[in-house]
Amino acid sequence: MLQQRKPITVGDAVQRVMEYAFQEKKELVSLLQAHGRFLAEDIAADHDVPAFDRSPYDGYAIRSVDSQGAASENPVTFTIVGEIGAGYVFEEEVCNREAVRIMTGAPIPKGCDVVVMLELTHTFEENNQMYMSIKRTFEAGTNISYKGEDVQKGTILIEKGQYINPGVVALLATFGVDQVPVFRKPIVGVIATGSELLDPSDSLQPGKIRNSNAYMIMAQIERAGATVKYFGKFSDDINLCIDVVKKALEEVDILITTGGVSVGDYDYLPAIYEAIDAKVLFNKVAMRPGSVTTVAARNGQLLFGLSGNPSACYVGFELFTRPIIRKAFGNKQPHLRREQAVLGADFKKANPFTRFVRGIASYEDGQLVAVPSGFDKSSAVSSLAGANAFIVLPGGSRGYEKGMQVAVLLLEDLQGSEWPWDNIKKSYK
Amino acid sequence: MLQQRKPITVGDAVQRVMEYAFQEKKELVSLLQAHGRFLAEDIAADHDVPAFDRSPYDGYAIRSVDSQGAASENPVTFTIVGEIGAGYVFEEEVCNREAVRIMTGAPIPKGCDVVVMLELTHTFEENNQMYMSIKRTFEAGTNISYKGEDVQKGTILIEKGQYINPGVVALLATFGVDQVPVFRKPIVGVIATGSELLDPSDSLQPGKIRNSNAYMIMAQIERAGATVKYFGKFSDDINLCIDVVKKALEEVDILITTGGVSVGDYDYLPAIYEAIDAKVLFNKVAMRPGSVTTVAARNGQLLFGLSGNPSACYVGFELFTRPIIRKAFGNKQPHLRREQAVLGADFKKANPFTRFVRGIASYEDGQLVAVPSGFDKSSAVSSLAGANAFIVLPGGSRGYEKGMQVAVLLLEDLQGSEWPWDNIKKSYK
Numbered sequence: 001m002l003q004q005r006k007p008i009t010v011g012d013a014v015q016r017v018m019e020y021a022f023q024e025k026k027e028l029v030s031l032l033q034a035h036g037r038f039l040a041e042d043i044a045a046d047h048d049v050p051a052f053d054r055s056p057y058d059g060y061a062i063r064s065v066d067s068q069g070a071a072s073e074n075p076v077t078f079t080i081v082g083e084i085g086a087g088y089v090f091e092e093e094v095c096n097r098e099a100v101r102i103m104t105g106a107p108i109p110k111g112c113d114v115v116v117m118l119e120l121t122h123t124f125e126e127n128n129q130m131y132m133s134i135k136r137t138f139e140a141g142t143n144i145s146y147k148g149e150d151v152q153k154g155t156i157l158i159e160k161g162q163y164i165n166p167g168v169v170a171l172l173a174t175f176g177v178d179q180v181p182v183f184r185k186p187i188v189g190v191i192a193t194g195s196e197l198l199d200p201s202d203s204l205q206p207g208k209i210r211n212s213n214a215y216m217i218m219a220q221i222e223r224a225g226a227t228v229k230y231f232g233k234f235s236d237d238i239n240l241c242i243d244v245v246k247k248a249l250e251e252v253d254i255l256i257t258t259g260g261v262s263v264g265d266y267d268y269l270p271a272i273y274e275a276i277d278a279k280v281l282f283n284k285v286a287m288r289p290g291s292v293t294t295v296a297a298r299n300g301q302l303l304f305g306l307s308g309n310p311s312a313c314y315v316g317f318e319l320f321t322r323p324i325i326r327k328a329f330g331n332k333q334p335h336l337r338r339e340q341a342v343l344g345a346d347f348k349k350a351n352p353f354t355r356f357v358r359g360i361a362s363y364e365d366g367q368l369v370a371v372p373s374g375f376d377k378s379s380a381v382s383s384l385a386g387a388n389a390f391i392v393l394p395g396g397s398r399g400y401e402k403g404m405q406v407a408v409l410l411l412e413d414l415q416g417s418e419w420p421w422d423n424i425k426k427s428y429k
Numbered sequence: 430m431l432q433q434r435k436p437i438t439v440g441d442a443v444q445r446v447m448e449y450a451f452q453e454k455k456e457l458v459s460l461l462q463a464h465g466r467f468l469a470e471d472i473a474a475d476h477d478v479p480a481f482d483r484s485p486y487d488g489y490a491i492r493s494v495d496s497q498g499a500a501s502e503n504p505v506t507f508t509i510v511g512e513i514g515a516g517y518v519f520e521e522e523v524c525n526r527e528a529v530r531i532m533t534g535a536p537i538p539k540g541c542d543v544v545v546m547l548e549l550t551h552t553f554e555e556n557n558q559m560y561m562s563i564k565r566t567f568e569a570g571t572n573i574s575y576k577g578e579d580v581q582k583g584t585i586l587i588e589k590g591q592y593i594n595p596g597v598v599a600l601l602a603t604f605g606v607d608q609v610p611v612f613r614k615p616i617v618g619v620i621a622t623g624s625e626l627l628d629p630s631d632s633l634q635p636g637k638i639r640n641s642n643a644y645m646i647m648a649q650i651e652r653a654g655a656t657v658k659y660f661g662k663f664s665d666d667i668n669l670c671i672d673v674v675k676k677a678l679e680e681v682d683i684l685i686t687t688g689g690v691s692v693g694d695y696d697y698l699p700a701i702y703e704a705i706d707a708k709v710l711f712n713k714v715a716m717r718p719g720s721v722t723t724v725a726a727r728n729g730q731l732l733f734g735l736s737g738n739p740s741a742c743y744v745g746f747e748l749f750t751r752p753i754i755r756k757a758f759g760n761k762q763p764h765l766r767r768e769q770a771v772l773g774a775d776f777k778k779a780n781p782f783t784r785f786v787r788g789i790a791s792y793e794d795g796q797l798v799a800v801p802s803g804f805d806k807s808s809a810v811s812s813l814a815g816a817n818a819f820i821v822l823p824g825g826s827r828g829y830e831k832g833m834q835v836a837v838l839l840l841e842d843l844q845g846s847e848w849p850w851d852n853i854k855k856s857y858k
Contacts, residue, residue, distance in 0.1 A: 031629055031644050032644070032647060032657075032659075034648075035647075035648035035651050035652070036651070047633055049810060049811070050638070050808070051633060051638065052635070052636065056738075056806070056807070056808055057691075058691050058696075085624055085625075086623055086624060086625035086636075086737075087623065087624035087625030087626070087636055087637050088624070088625075088636055089635050089636040103691075103696075104691050104737065104738075105623065105625050105638070105737065105808075106625070106636065107635070107636045145806065145808055149804070149806075150804050150806070150808065150809050150810060150811050151804075151810070151811045157811065157814065158814060164648075165648070165652070165814065165841070166645050166646075166648035166649040166652060166743070166813070167645065167743070167787075167810075167812075167813030167814035167815070167816055168814045169641075169644050169645050169647075169648040170641040170642070170644065170645035170739055170743070170810050170813050170814070171641070171810060171811065171813075171814050172629070172644070173629040173639055173640060173641035173643075173644040173645065174638070174639050174641045174810050175639075176629055176630065176631070176632075176633075176639055177629065178628070178629035178630040194515055194516065194534065195514055195515060195516035195517070196514075196515035196516030196517075196534050196535070197516070199607070200460055200601070200602040200605055200606065200607035201605065201607040202605070203605075204476055204480060204605075206481070206518050206536070207481065207515075207516055207517055207518040207535065207536045208516050209479070209480065209534070209603070210602055210603050210604075210605055211602060212598075212599040212600070212602035212603045213599070214602075215460050215461070215598050215599065215601070215602040216595050216596065216598050216599035216602065217595075218461060218464075218598075219463075219464035219593075219594070219595035219598040220595040222464050222465070223464070223594070223595060228461075230461075262486075262487050262532075262533050267487075267532075308515075308533065308534065309485075309533070310599055314595070314596070314599070339792045339795060340792070340794050340795040341795050342795065358596075363768045363769070363797060365769050365834075366768060366769040366770050366771065366796055366797040366834070367795055367796055367797075368792060368795040368796075368797070375578070375579050375580075377485065377574065377578075377579070378485065379479070379483075379485055379534075379574055379579065380579050381478060381579060381580070381596075381599050381600060381603050382478070382579050382580045382586065382600065383596075384595070384596030384599055384600075385586065385587060385594065385596035385597045385599070385600050386596070387596055388843075388844075405794075405795070412594070412842075412843050413841075414817075414841050415817075
């Protein structure tokens, strides 16, 4: 009955999972819906920005040569020959001592090479003609935003796989991408297991707990950018469970179960994996919490068997499932972002397994410092709410002390890491 | 025609806006919809977690006293008197040399004070009775998760105004909050101004540009957590504009216009504010980009007149509008999170106004370093896509050099700051 499980390292486990990474299909969404999605194509500039020499200010467009000799005691006067608002083009060429009233964003009229800000001019009328005078000289190019100075036509501005933030939206709008190619969101199914689980709306009963894992995981799936499909709770009948899993696999891209992966008699997952011919990639990882995390694959589809303990479940998702979701978006840094931090508390007890302590990473004068966010057991739920990082304490024969350099994995970060695992080992050997 | 505008400091401007801060009404959403919202009530633990002494592992529950004397050469044998899965209660009291097979999460039977992990036991059968033997002693309390060790009943776990992340969702589920009180999302209206604006789906035309600001701002509104209502582009007829603004104000909590706040002849906003009896809180801020940012109020409702330049528009939203949205969620740190960083590039040219350079904040060995994300003009659109921070360079008579300590405001952060402005001044005076 009791199988001996052989633990593998976290890096190895992640690598085995990543062999099943896949890329989602493209779909088009309107620009208004694109924020928060991931681009499915490189976006190149289809024109220069600005597309024409334009005025960054309100003022008067003139020829620099005409300003020569202007001074406080020697104002130079220009005839105002027209006015040009943003969106309009002044068609004639501007000549000697002529000025055109120009608004922010309007194209520079032919002949002009300076915009004098409105504040530096004096306007007056004589015989039904408007004039403008200035009291200083201007160099050619003053206050001109040149064609292409921001972006040159053909530049690849945003690469496939990039997260669409508000700045990216601005670029997409600028280049006329009103139907945005994004990666479809993978559908991640969730099934909860455990006879002890009550729904959040149920009253407490002796020996039972409310099902927090399924709801937590669904929020984690959303945070990672995927779509959730909830299949509720497993029945106690293993044959029914097998049917539910088979059916769920037809409706989702990835399937997560919470609980049922320990070595207990009621832990059905190993039997289910066997029954549906899924290949178990690993069923023991040298990590705390979450050492029983199990991942299996069937016809290329991943089944994540996360622990039933809240903290272990949370960690298992972020380490193993999140990168598969991000990779489906063509993202080149699908893993949690790894950074170095100063440890803000002692962890003197050595542990043979690598620990992922739920922590708070904050800054002290710009230096990242990480402290545990609360009660640190795999069953803990309270430490998750405040956590924005995992503190990575590699397994070994010694503990860790306040002030030591440690790796942290940031949870609420959009950037990610390409591969945080090798380095973790390296840093500590 | 040309009014002289008096610039005020950014801190003063933000303060004037924050006097109009308001708190949204509460609404209930299902737990599945709660991720990403802000809690509208403190959440206290309605029971201990764990709610009962429970087993963190699969194994056997025994009395520690019965393990005394057990050793490799002297195994101690227990009679297995029952088995208990998670969710069930073992009703009898466990006596001398009795053991109960126990699963992860199950309540500890009366009398027991140790759980021996399955791996450390040996089971066998004799005369139709199952037995279990161990080869070492265990201290009382070994492998027991005690009632209340994670959370004690009555503890306030999550405060009103807190962002609901996956860990918070887990807590809400644990405490049976299946209908979650959250703050309603404020509705933020957006109107674009400018005769030069084309829709993103339009072909380019001489002198015109595509409307990137409105789409960018809508994504920024979403990122801040509010709901967008887009009213399209202003007409060229000021009377029609006035009607649109009046009508929009009836449908939204906050109204944003982009463009039309400069001193140009076609900049309608000042006239509109006057026509609708809105009080202008300021129309010039000592900042770059975005010095023309104008904010007005009418019957307690805020009208944000953001610049028509993309970078200026972006900065104006994040500094002035975002905190109003976050404050509507009862959030205590509604402003962009301010941290200290090492400047990664020279900015030698002094500027009398405080500059907000669009930048990338990254870590070098855990130390925050900020470099500009690209072309730095108020009209730039390319530098926004890569930016995750503003580098704050206070105005004055000197420039800044690589390696200096500067303040940064983080754009993609969930934590925020209570009031980043006083310190900025202090740090540099």
